[in-house]
Amino acid sequence: xxxxxxxxxxxxxxxxxxxxxxxxxxxxxxxxxxxxxxxxxxxxxxxxxxxxxxxxxxxxxxxxxxxxxxxxxxxxxxxxxxxxxxxxxxxxxxxxxxxxxxxxxxxxxxxxxxxxxxxxxxxxxxxxxxxxxxxxxxxxxxxxxxxxxxxxxxxxxxxxxxxxxxxxxxxxxxxxxxxxxxxxxxxxxxxxxxxxxxxxxxxxxxxxxxxxxxxxxxxxxxxxxxxxxxxxxxxxxxxxxxxxxxxxxxxxxxxxxxxxxxxxxxxxxxxxxxxxxxxxxxxxxxxxxxxxxxxxxxxxxxxxxxxxxxxxxxxxxxxxxxxxxxxxxxxxxxxxxxxxxxxxxxxxxxxxxxxxxxxxxxxxxxxxxxxxxxxxxxxxxxxxxxxxxxxxxxxxxxxxxxxxxxxxxxxxxxxxxxxxxxxxxxxxxxxxxxxxxxxxxxxxxxxxxxxxxxxxxxxxxxxxxxxxxxxxxx
Amino acid sequence: xxxxxxxxxxxxxxxxxxxxxxxxxxxxxxxxxxxxxxxxxxxxxxxxxxxxxxxxxxxxxxxxxxxxxxxxxxxxxxxxxxxxxxxxxxxxxxxxxxxxxxxxxxxxxxxxxxxxxxxxxxxxxxxxxxxxxxxxxxxxxxxxxxxxxxxxxxxxxxxxxxxxxxxxxxxxxxxxxxxxxxxxxxxxxxxxxxxxxxxxxxxxxxxxxxxxxxxxxxxxxxxxxxxxxxxxxxxxxxxxxxxxxxxxxxxxxxxxxxxxxxxxxxxxxxxxxxxxxxxxxxxxxxxxxxxxxxxxxxxxxxxxxxxxxxxxxxxxxxxxxxxxxxxxxxxxxxxxxxxxxxxxxxxxxxxxxxxxxxxxxxxxxxxxxxxxxxxxxxxxxxxxxxxxxxxxxxxxxxxxxxxxxxxxxxxxxxxxxxxxxxxxxxxxxxxxxxxxxxxxxxxxxxxxxxxxxxxxxxxxxxxxxxxxxxxxxx
Numbered sequence: 001x002x003x004x005x006x007x008x009x010x011x012x013x014x015x016x017x018x019x020x021x022x023x024x025x026x027x028x029x030x031x032x033x034x035x036x037x038x039x040x041x042x043x044x045x046x047x048x049x050x051x052x053x054x055x056x057x058x059x060x061x062x063x064x065x066x067x068x069x070x071x072x073x074x075x076x077x078x079x080x081x082x083x084x085x086x087x088x089x090x091x092x093x094x095x096x097x098x099x100x101x102x103x104x105x106x107x108x109x110x111x112x113x114x115x116x117x118x119x120x121x122x123x124x125x126x127x128x129x130x131x132x133x134x135x136x137x138x139x140x141x142x143x144x145x146x147x148x149x150x151x152x153x154x155x156x157x158x159x160x161x162x163x164x165x166x167x168x169x170x171x172x173x174x175x176x177x178x179x180x181x182x183x184x185x186x187x188x189x190x191x192x193x194x195x196x197x198x199x200x201x202x203x204x205x206x207x208x209x210x211x212x213x214x215x216x217x218x219x220x221x222x223x224x225x226x227x228x229x230x231x232x233x234x235x236x237x238x239x240x241x242x243x244x245x246x247x248x249x250x251x252x253x254x255x256x257x258x259x260x261x262x263x264x265x266x267x268x269x270x271x272x273x274x275x276x277x278x279x280x281x282x283x284x285x286x287x288x289x290x291x292x293x294x295x296x297x298x299x300x301x302x303x304x305x306x307x308x309x310x311x312x313x314x315x316x317x318x319x320x321x322x323x324x325x326x327x328x329x330x331x332x333x334x335x336x337x338x339x340x341x342x343x344x345x346x347x348x349x350x351x352x353x354x355x356x357x358x359x360x361x362x363x364x365x366x367x368x369x370x371x372x373x374x375x376x377x378x379x380x381x382x383x384x385x386x387x388x389x390x391x392x393x394x395x396x397x398x399x400x401x402x403x404x405x406x407x408x409x410x411x412x413x414x415x416x417x418x419x420x421x422x423x424x425x426x427x428x429x430x431x432x433x434x435x436x437x438x439x440x441x442x443x444x445x446x447x448x449x450x451x452x453x454x455x456x457x458x459x460x461x462x463x464x465x466x467x468x469x470x471x472x473x474x
Numbered sequence: 475x476x477x478x479x480x481x482x483x484x485x486x487x488x489x490x491x492x493x494x495x496x497x498x499x500x501x502x503x504x505x506x507x508x509x510x511x512x513x514x515x516x517x518x519x520x521x522x523x524x525x526x527x528x529x530x531x532x533x534x535x536x537x538x539x540x541x542x543x544x545x546x547x548x549x550x551x552x553x554x555x556x557x558x559x560x561x562x563x564x565x566x567x568x569x570x571x572x573x574x575x576x577x578x579x580x581x582x583x584x585x586x587x588x589x590x591x592x593x594x595x596x597x598x599x600x601x602x603x604x605x606x607x608x609x610x611x612x613x614x615x616x617x618x619x620x621x622x623x624x625x626x627x628x629x630x631x632x633x634x635x636x637x638x639x640x641x642x643x644x645x646x647x648x649x650x651x652x653x654x655x656x657x658x659x660x661x662x663x664x665x666x667x668x669x670x671x672x673x674x675x676x677x678x679x680x681x682x683x684x685x686x687x688x689x690x691x692x693x694x695x696x697x698x699x700x701x702x703x704x705x706x707x708x709x710x711x712x713x714x715x716x717x718x719x720x721x722x723x724x725x726x727x728x729x730x731x732x733x734x735x736x737x738x739x740x741x742x743x744x745x746x747x748x749x750x751x752x753x754x755x756x757x758x759x760x761x762x763x764x765x766x767x768x769x770x771x772x773x774x775x776x777x778x779x780x781x782x783x784x785x786x787x788x789x790x791x792x793x794x795x796x797x798x799x800x801x802x803x804x805x806x807x808x809x810x811x812x813x814x815x816x817x818x819x820x821x822x823x824x825x826x827x828x829x830x831x832x833x834x835x836x837x838x839x840x841x842x843x844x845x846x847x848x849x850x851x852x853x854x855x856x857x858x859x860x861x862x863x864x865x866x867x868x869x870x871x872x873x874x875x876x877x878x879x880x881x882x883x884x885x886x887x888x889x890x891x892x893x894x895x896x897x898x899x900x901x902x903x904x905x906x907x908x909x910x911x912x913x914x915x916x917x918x919x920x921x922x923x924x925x926x927x928x929x930x931x932x933x934x935x936x937x938x939x940x941x942x943x944x945x946x947x948x
Contacts, residue, residue: 022762023762026762027635027638030638030765030769034640034769063761063762067761067762067764067765068765069731070728070730070731070764071638071731071734071764071765071769071770072731072734072735072738072767072770073765073769073770075731085731085735086735087769087770087771088738088742088770088771088772088773088774089772090640090642090645090772090773090798091773091798112616113615113616116611116612116614116615117611119611119614121606121607122606124606125602125603125606128599128602128603128606129599129602129603132595132596132598132599132602133595137590137591137593138590139788140590140593140786140787140788140789141587141590141786141787141788142586142587142782142787142788143787143788143790161501164501164504164545166508166564168564171564175812176812176813176816177812177813179810179812179813180811180812180813183810183811209810210810213806213807213810213811254544256544257543257544257545257546257549257559260545260546261546261559261560264546264562268562287537287541288496288497288500288537288541290541290544290545291504291541291542291545291547293546295504295508295545295547295561296545296546296547296561296562297561297562298562298563298564299562299564299565300562308616312614312615312817313614313615313616313617313813314613314614314615314616314617314816314817314818315614315816315817315818316617316812316813316814316815316816316817317816324564324565332687333687336653336657336683336684336687337650337654337657337811337812338649338650338651338653338654338790338811338812339650339651339653339654339787339790340790341790342650342788342789342790342791342816342819343786343788343789343790344788344789344819345816345818345819
């Protein structure tokens with residue numbers, strides 16, 4: 001049989017250490033069939049002949065033939081030998097880069113990410129160790145899809161205290177973040193017969209993409225300096241809307257008391273619901289944070305938040321407080337999506353919150369982010385005098401209106417990009433379109449950048465305009 | 475103003491340490507409005523009067539009034555004072571117990587859970603520490619929804635080696651387990667226009683519940699001793715089906731080579747797909763595991779597995795290898811469901827797999843579970859002679875057919891329950907219904923029980939029949 005392709009292909013496997021030889025033979029034979037090096041229909045040597053040529057026991061070859069015959073790679077008829085069966089090959093997979101970054105970016109002002117270097121690795125590690133040492137075995141089993149009871153209690157207490165929400169642990173669903181909360185709520189609204197949902201304009205286009213996955217169409221609804229405008233909301237026919245009342249994204253306003261009351265009146269009158277996306281409500285710099293809308297009517301407002309801005313998006317941990325009328329559907333959706341969040345992560349966060357570690361982390365971030373906000377405002381004042389900056393009281397981003405002399409927007413962004421600075425225009429977040437004589441409206445994220453990076457980034461753009469004033473002096 | 479309800483309700487808050495007094499006042503006032511102790515319409519004292527009565531600075535009271543007015547709990551008109559606004563109360567939440575257990579259960583033979591005490595806490599903890607020490611900051615950001623590249627490569631290599639799959643990391647989607655994989659695939663099939671999907675009979679009813687959430691109706695399709703029967707499959711009109719070829723759940727058979735080929739021929743002829751649920755393919759006791767069906771045609775078979783049986787269900791970590799034609803839809807669904815699995819958990823598993831820890835854990839479980847299987851077979855032989863046990867070559871459960879003299883099934887289960895032993899009949903897993911003269915068909919999970927528990931549990935049922943043979947001797 002020497003010269004038979006099987007012999008040559010299997011020689012290296014036959015030279016494996018005795019303990020692994022059986023597996024190696026099976027793997028080599030399977031691979032040879034799969035890649036077509038042993039073509040379909042090829043008749044294999046008898047196990048006796050192949051074993052002799054390879055210098056292995058006949059049992060090993062018989063076992064490999066039997067295994068691959070059971071799996072369908074080989075075919076055999078008693079007495080008439082063994083052939084190679086047919087195998088379909090995999091198509092060459094398309095390689096997809098799902099997180100493209102503009103090449104050559106030196107400073108990235110695109111909003112949405114906190115400073116990942118502030119993740120409290122050692123405190124988190126200590127909580128992990130404590131959890132692994134103390135967790136009962138049964139808590140490693142299939143979790144309650146709503147979340148670990150201990151985490152739900154800890155979060156309910158935290159949110160009641162920090163955000164003024166009505167937080168009953170029975171109504172709190174641990175989820176993987178605001179994105180999942182949005183999807184869960186979208187499915188629950190769809191199950192109630194809704195087919196459209198309102199989103200703020202300006203607002204996050206991501207809400208629309210998430211709702212689309214649940215069968216809901218989104219309707220942009222105008223936001224003014226007090227919040228979502230009641231008239232267009234009522235006229236739109238939607239019975240649900242997403243809102244960011246504490247620090248509207250991206251405009252940065254806080255909803256007024258009058259607008260809050262009007263929104264809740266509307267929700268009651270249409271038997272509707274609001275999703276309060278409290279994406280950065282913990283970060284307010286100059287006074288106490290505005291309490292959540294949900295506290296005023298927990299049966300009309302679902303409240304969603306996460307640790308993505310306070311700890312790290314990569315933890316994929318968040319929460320939603322759900323009106324009773326939507327709770328069963330939300331929990332069943334959570335169950336079919338993933339059976340609940342990972343138990344160890346939940347236990348670690350519960351411990352971290354209960355220990356006060358979460359509050360400490362928020363204070364730490366708040367200090368750092370306020371400093372960065374100040375650095376950004378100062379850099380804009382210095383390099384682009386006349387720029388109006390709003391939404392600075394809270395959050396991780398601002399709106400900057402750069403004087404029209406630096407415009408139009410497309411040219412501004414191009415120059416910034418050429419200088420290695422990534423920026424996003426307000427036009428990315430809604431339906432507003434600006435003319436060449438309007439200011440350049442930018443949404444600038446600052447929380448993930450050091451004060452030095454911020455000054456450098458704005459300086460780089462200024463240099464591209466020949467208005468740079470040097471690194472240090474004025 | 476003494477005697478005004480606000481004065482009494484706020485006294486304890488006013489006694490808080492100075493640093494916390496402002497927050498305490500706000501919280502007490504908010505809570506008083508919310509609970510109705512300050513009724514809507516109640517006029518509040520002037521800030522000057524209340525401050526004097528409480529013995530706090532007027533600024534603190536003004537700030538609390540302003541904050542709660544901004545939030546909508548209070549209303550004010552300049553010059554004419556401050557009133558309590560309207561607040562809707564939360565309905566009393568229904569308390570739901572989502573994991574009911576039969577009360578008084580002493581030994582629980584229901585299948586589906588591994589031995590949670592075998593979770594390798596110290597090795598896992600070591601991997602956690604290493605990951606926290608080494609992970610780059612950026613890996614804590616929003617993850618690639620498909621999973622960390624390092625984990626996808628490690629799993630692809632592991633699955634190719636252990637399960638004979640065609641595992642390209644570009645095709646591997648990290649997910650939270652087989653349940654999520656099923657939901658993801660269901661949505662992708664629905665997007666291709668499918669409205670029905672076949673499930674094995676007997677099989678897991680959970681597949682049907684998961685597919686229902688994606689808009690797919692399930693059709694039970696008979697399984698015989700070789701696998702899914704081709705005739706009824708072709709006649710059903712479905713273009714997709716879930717299969718468990720390595721160790722059919724719950725019957726325990728392995729699909730024959732002929733049936734594997736017939737299934738793939740069918741899939742190609744209807745432009746259809748198979749979901750291979752490899753729920754326990756790693757646990758085969760008497761010879762090498764049967765390779766996965768996916769290896770024979772990776773463009774027609776999606777392959778799903780998880781660490782739920784090998785490590786712990788609470789980790790919520792699994793994977794799916796996806797045919798190219800379904801990949802984009804599956805990835806976009808994964809994105810809208812949760813933006814991807816937690817990054818730290820993924821990095822820990824990647825390390826654990828790459829270090830060989832996963833292989834060690836599988837060997838450890840395999841030894842323990844084989845011993846438990848043997849204990850179960852021995853206990854049944856001893857206490858219920860004539861019982862036929864099948865599906866023993868692999869997995870974490872067996873099918874036992876107890877002689878009809880112990881039947882009918884309902885009486886058997888009642889007696890077991892009365893003795894504190896939870897058991898599940900085969901009838902829970904499909905459409906088969908047995909008569910009183912049939913054997914008692916049981917699906918018995920053993921992996922989560924010690925050999926001692928297993929012997930005790932079967933002994934308890936036997937005692938209820940007066941056939942118990944004592945704890946130790948024959």
